[in-house]
Structures are given as C-alpha cells and as structure tokens.
Amino acid sequence: MLDPAGYTYVSADAQGDPQKQLTDIESLIAGGCDAAIVLAQDSKAVLPAFDRLKAENIPTIAYDAPVDTADATFISFDNVAVGRLQAEGMVKAIDHGNWVAIEGDSSHPIINVFRQGQMEVLQPLIDAGKIKIVAKQNIENWKPDLAQAAMEQILTQQDNKVDAVLAMNDGTATGVAAALASQGLLGIPLSGQDGDVTALNRIAKGQQTVTVWKNAMALGETAAKAAIEMAEGKAVEGEVKYKTESGKEQPAVLLTPVGITRDNLDVVVKANWISKEKLCDGVTENPPAACQ
Amino acid sequence: MAVATVRPRSFSDNIAQAAGLDARLLAMLGILVLIWLGFDFLTSGIFLTARNLFNLSLQVSVVGIMACGMVLVIVARQIDLSVGSQLGFIGVFGALLQTEILPIADPNTWWLACIAMIVVGTIIGVVQGVLVAYAGIPSFVVTLGGLLFFRNAAYQINEGRTISPLNETFQLLGGGINGSIGATWSWVFGIAAIAGVVLVVLRGRQRRRGHGVAQRTPLTDAITIGVWSALIIAFVMTMNAYQQPKTGIAMGIPIPVLILIGVALAMSVIAKKHRFGRHVFAMGGSPESAELAGIDTRLLTVKVLALMGFLCGLASIVITARLNAGASATGTMTELNVIAAAVIGGTSLAGGIGTIYGGILGALIMQSLESGMILMGVPTPMQKMVLAVVLVLAVWIDMAYRRRQAT
Numbered sequence A: 001m002l003d004p005a006g007y008t009y010v011s012a013d014a015q016g017d018p019q020k021q022l023t024d025i026e027s028l029i030a031g032g033c034d035a036a037i038v039l040a041q042d043s044k045a046v047l048p049a050f051d052r053l054k055a056e057n058i059p060t061i062a063y064d065a066p067v068d069t070a071d072a073t074f075i076s077f078d079n080v081a082v083g084r085l086q087a088e089g090m091v092k093a094i095d096h097g098n099w100v101a102i103e104g105d106s107s108h109p110i111i112n113v114f115r116q117g118q119m120e121v122l123q124p125l126i127d128a129g130k131i132k133i134v135a136k137q138n139i140e141n142w143k144p145d146l147a148q149a150a151m152e153q154i155l156t157q158q159d160n161k162v163d164a165v166l167a168m169n170d171g172t173a174t175g176v177a178a179a180l181a182s183q184g185l186l187g188i189p190l191s192g193q194d195g196d197v198t199a200l201n202r203i204a205k206g207q208q209t210v211t212v213w214k215n216a217m218a219l220g221e222t223a224a225k226a227a228i229e230m231a232e233g234k235a236v237e238g239e240v241k242y243k244t245e246s247g248k249e250q251p252a253v254l255l256t257p258v259g260i261t262r263d264n265l266d267v268v269v270k271a272n273w274i275s276k277e278k279l280c281d282g283v284t285e286n287p288p289a290a291c292q
Numbered sequence B: 001m002a003v004a005t006v007r008p009r010s011f012s013d014n015i016a017q018a019a020g021l022d023a024r025l026l027a028m029l030g031i032l033v034l035i036w037l038g039f040d041f042l043t044s045g046i047f048l049t050a051r052n053l054f055n056l057s058l059q060v061s062v063v064g065i066m067a068c069g070m071v072l073v074i075v076a077r078q079i080d081l082s083v084g085s086q087l088g089f090i091g092v093f094g095a096l097l098q099t100e101i102l103p104i105a106d107p108n109t110w111w112l113a114c115i116a117m118i119v120v121g122t123i124i125g126v127v128q129g130v131l132v133a134y135a136g137i138p139s140f141v142v143t144l145g146g147l148l149f150f151r152n153a154a155y156q157i158n159e160g161r162t163i164s165p166l167n168e169t170f171q172l173l174g175g176g177i178n179g180s181i182g183a184t185w186s187w188v189f190g191i192a193a194i195a196g197v198v199l200v201v202l203r204g205r206q207r208r209r210g211h212g213v214a215q216r217t218p219l220t221d222a223i224t225i226g227v228w229s230a231l232i233i234a235f236v237m238t239m240n241a242y243q244q245p246k247t248g249i250a251m252g253i254p255i256p257v258l259i260l261i262g263v264a265l266a267m268s269v270i271a272k273k274h275r276f277g278r279h280v281f282a283m284g285g286s287p288e289s290a291e292l293a294g295i296d297t298r299l300l301t302v303k304v305l306a307l308m309g310f311l312c313g314l315a316s317i318v319i320t321a322r323l324n325a326g327a328s329a330t331g332t333m334t335e336l337n338v339i340a341a342a343v344i345g346g347t348s349l350a351g352g353i354g355t356i357y358g359g360i361l362g363a364l365i366m367q368s369l370e371s372g373m374i375l376m377g378v379p380t381p382m383q384k385m386v387l388a389v390v391l392v393l394a395v396w397i398d399m400a401y402r403r404r405q406a407t
Helices: A019-029 A047-055 A079-093 A111-129 A144-157 A170-181 A196-204 A216-231 A266-270 B013-017 B023-042 B050-075 B085-100 B109-133 B138-154 B168-172 B182-211 B218-241 B255-272 B275-285 B287-292 B297-323 B334-344 B355-375 B380-406
Strands: A036-038 A059-065 A073-077 A097-103 A132-140 A165-166 A208-214 A238-241 A250-256 A260-263
Touching: A019 A036, A019 A047, A019 A059, A036 A047, A036 A216, A047 A059, A059 A216, A073 A079, A073 A216, A079 A111, A079 A165, A079 A208, A079 A260, A079 B297, A097 A144, A111 A132, A132 A144, A132 B380, A144 A170, A144 B297, A144 B355, A165 B355, A170 A196, A170 B297, A196 A208, A196 A260, A216 A250, A216 B218, A238 B168, A260 A266, B013 B050, B023 B355, B023 B380, B050 B085, B050 B218, B050 B255, B050 B275, B050 B297, B050 B334, B050 B355, B085 B109, B085 B138, B085 B297, B085 B334, B109 B138, B109 B168, B168 B182, B168 B297, B255 B297, B255 B355, B275 B287, B275 B297, B287 B297, B334 B355, B334 B380, B355 B380
Parallel strands: A036 A059, A059 A073, A073 A250, A097 A132, A097 A165
Antiparallel strands: A208 A260, A238 A250
16 A cells, blocks of 8 residues: 555564664654654553654554554554453353453553453443452463463362353463363353454354454554555544543544454455364364354 | 582481482472462462362473473573573474374374474574584573574464464373373372382492492381382372362373473483483583593583473473464463572572472472462462562572581
C-alpha cells in the first residue's frame, strides 16, 4: 500500500528493549521520514521518543500497543472487546461454577485492559454468586511452560474442582491444556487469544472454547493507510477518541477483533489464516461445521 | 573437590558419613525439610500430599537435568548462559521434525526425534566450546551470543508459531497422564536401587580391605544401607500413592523423573570416579597446574560444554513432551534458574568446587518455593522477589560455612 503511494517503508526492531527503541527512533528521524509507526515496547518509556517526533512535526502512529500520550494516533484492536469476547465465548459454554484466571505478564499494562473487558461480562455473574474466581496467577512472559506448572498447582490446590479456565492468550492456554490433560479434564471451557494454529485446532477438537482472533493483515493495512493520510495532512478515516492509561484523550482507529468458537471456525479458513487441513487435523468425533 | 580438613568429628558428621553424605548436604536437606513442613502448614496439608510431591518431582526434572551439567561447567570456571534458549530452540526443532518432516504417527518417529534433538544440543555445545577453548573468547560472551542467537532462531524457524500436538509415544517422555511406569515397575525400580546401594557399600568394604585402609564399622555400613533404603521406599510409596485421576490406577514414578535420576547418577559417577570428571575439578581448581600436569584443558573445556549441550537436548525432550507443544518462548530465563540451582547447591563461581547432588537439591529447593507459593496464591512478582532473596542468602550462608571450615 505504501509503495504505490510513493512512500518507502523503513523499519527497525527494538527486540523487546525500550532503550534500543529510543535510539532506533532517533536514527530514523535523523534519516528523515514523513510519518512514524511505532509498536511501543513500553507505554511510558517510549514517551521521550514521541516527544522527539512531535518536535520534528512528524505525524506518529502508536501501533497495536498503547502509548500514554495525546500526540499520537492509536491504531489497534479494541482490546476491551478482546476481553469481552473471551468472556462472552466462555459464558455461552458455562455461566456458573469455579473459574480460574490465568493472566499475562504482570508488567504489561495491556492485561488490565483485557481484564476490564472480561469483567464487563463476568462481574454481574460474580456479584450474583454464580461464578467464583477461585484462583488467579500471572504468567511471566506469557510462557506456556510456566502456565502449565501454575495450572498444575492450582488444580492440586482446588482438588480438581475447577469448571472453567479463563486464559488470556493461546500460549498460556497451551500450558493450561497440557495441565488439564494430565488430570483428564481436557474439554472444560478454556479461553485464549491470537488465533494460534494450535488453539484453533484445539477448538475444532473441543479442547478449547474460544480464541479471539485479530487479523494482523487488516491492522497493518489500516496503519499504512492512516500514515499516508496523516503525512498528507488529511483526516484519518474512522477516527474516534480513546482514553489512555492516565486519562489523556488520544485520536484512535480501533478495529474490532473476532471471537472464534466452534460455530464460526470457517471465518479463519476463509481469511486464509489457517488451512482446513491444519484446522481439522486429528478431529475425529463430533466435528464442527468447518471440518465437515 | 572437597578440601580435606582435620577437625574433631561431631555427632552430625558421624551420621552424615554413615549415609555417605557431607555435612553441607545434610544442612541443605534440613532446609528442604523445613521448607516442605512450612508450606505444608501454610497450605493446610496440601503441600505434602502425594499429588503435590508428584507434581513437584515433574516440575523439577527439567531444571534438575540441566543443573547437573551446569555444575560441571561452573566447576570448570566457565558459564553457559545459552541453556534456556537452547531449550526453546531444540524444542521447536524437535516439534517441527515430528510434525513436518517425519510421519507423526509412525512408531519410529519418537526416538528419531529424540536422537536428533540430543545431537543438535551436543553440536551447539561443541561449537560454543570450540569458540571458548580454541578461539579464546570468554564463555560469558560466547554463550551470551548463544542466548540471543538460539532464542531468536527458535522464533525464526517457525515464525513464532506453536507446534502441537506431538507424537503420542514422544508425549510419554513428558510424564503426562500415561507417562509414568506404574506401581509394579516402580517397586522393581526401588528394589533394584536398594540392591545397588548394598552393592556399592560391599564394594567399598572390599576396596578398603584391598588398599589396607581403615575399615568402617559394620554398624556404619548398616546405617548407610538403612537410610538410603528408607528414602527409596518412601519415594516409591509416595509416587505410587498418587493415582491416575478418574481410573484410580497408581501412577508410579514419572518417566522424566527416571531420566533425572539416571542423569544424576551418571553425572555423579563421571564427576567423582571418572578421569574426565577429576580433570574438570583439577582444571577448575587451578587451570595452570592442570595444564602443567599434562591435561589438555582446551579439549576438556569443549567436552564440558558439549556435555551441557547434550543435557539441554535431553531436558528439551522432557519439557517439549510435557507441554505437548514446541513453543518458541519455552525456556526464556531458565538459564537463570539453572545457574541459581547450581549456586544454591554450593557450586563455587570461582571454580573447582561443586557437587551434582548439590545442584539437584538447589533445583528442588527453588521449585519447592515456587510451587508452594503458587499453592498459597502468592502473586508472581512476590514469588520472584522471594526466590531472589533465597538465592543471595544461600550463597552467603555457604560462604560463611566454607570460611568457618577453612579456619
């Protein structure tokens, strides 16, 4: 999309290091640019770089991850909706009982946004005494092997009296699924996020209930389109107002993610995200519609 | 290895000697028992259930296997920071091999994949070893490079996608629902282990007679056999007391734990009895003297790091099989757990001092703290803070103990 419009795309990868990201952005500014698309490693540590971009009058997009500033346009998926879709998918399967929450790395502020969405759906049920969150753990770096050990300990602590597991992404769900399998509990409602191939396959097999799929292609296209519009001083299409972590008002374009359950697995196949063969691999009894 | 000191023998020394253990080990066992009892109290009796001890033994196996290698690496005055990344890379490689290259359901797939994973680990170790020993680059730098390289290679070779499920037989190596050997075989293992202890004690008597060294009293030997037999029987009974959920069949010893025991025994023999191990300790104690004594210290360094890579391959099999998935984030930061286990177990970063069983006990202490705190519902950042304090405290106590012994 950028090339035909006469722009060149130059990129730098900070590899998870907020410090490197700052130097990267400085050298990109020095090299001259019309617009910057930044995937922030940290919502606050990246602010000095955003100040530099503003001083140079370079229109800036905060891509995917939130940045706590009013001076950039936030282009991301609606992450509150991610949490909401996870909870809605789960509640459709079970609206009561003992739930376990497996959350992401506690140093990533985005988990609070996911939780906010989850609670929009779950809080009324918790208040009514139908759902009880019996255990909660954060998983360092969202590592599947740690999620497995944590889930094993929680199942031991609860003597297997767990009815559903609200996992925040598909990686941790992989660890949870392994822990459930070793207790013969695989198949109880389990959530995820990202639309990982393995998670979609689990949904087809009835081992996971829901994943929230964010079409990365669509996000990239939206960001590129917005960057061109901003560089040319036009209004960004579909712009709304978004409140940042500290309450600053930020222009934003928020795409809606899709909750994938057994009933709409065909969506990811049609989008060429996963082949039918991979999706339905190992599905034997009671195949979902997408595998028939 | 241990520096010989002459001092009056205390009561605890006598018992320790009877069990063939040193006083430091006894102290570590004491601390472990205290931690277990403490958690049992704090979790109102959940911690010391057969089920939790079964979990614990599985959870400790990966770091335990790698700690055995790390002890020797540190004894040789080197470090390996790449072990966590190797774990991730070899895991993704092994998973890809099973799902993309070999036929996944074929009965030969599991062992072909295992051999390939171990070979890859060993090759990584050899390459890093050559860079350290022959190119003269410090191991800290070489393996820091390895840490970055293999973590990113783990993402690169499959674009960060998780690969699952894996071959069914392969999964057993991770100790899942069917990955234990059952009650009967666990008892067979226990009896064989006790027979092994008796054999070792008898051979010790024979050797001392042959060399004309003062014989241990029969009572001491009887206590040795008694203590070890009791530990072995308690272990087998615990593993058998945990039943498969739903069917109620006794689980027995999980396969990863058998692998860990095998590695620990083999590595202890290598470290203590084998020429290779003695050379490593000599080199760690004083590289110059070792070289003057005719030891090829460069080749030895390559071998030590190759052995570490071999064990990374083995550990990677266990963690990948256990998770039933090859995920590129697997093993991130695990190098720190492995090094911490070796250090808590009394391995000196100055080189020349360390024991295999110390490394495993170190791993067990850390995993007990982590698992116990999850049972109590302690938030993750708090868990890490506690582990950090324990690490520093353990080394401090260890150094104080060594200083007291030296005077």
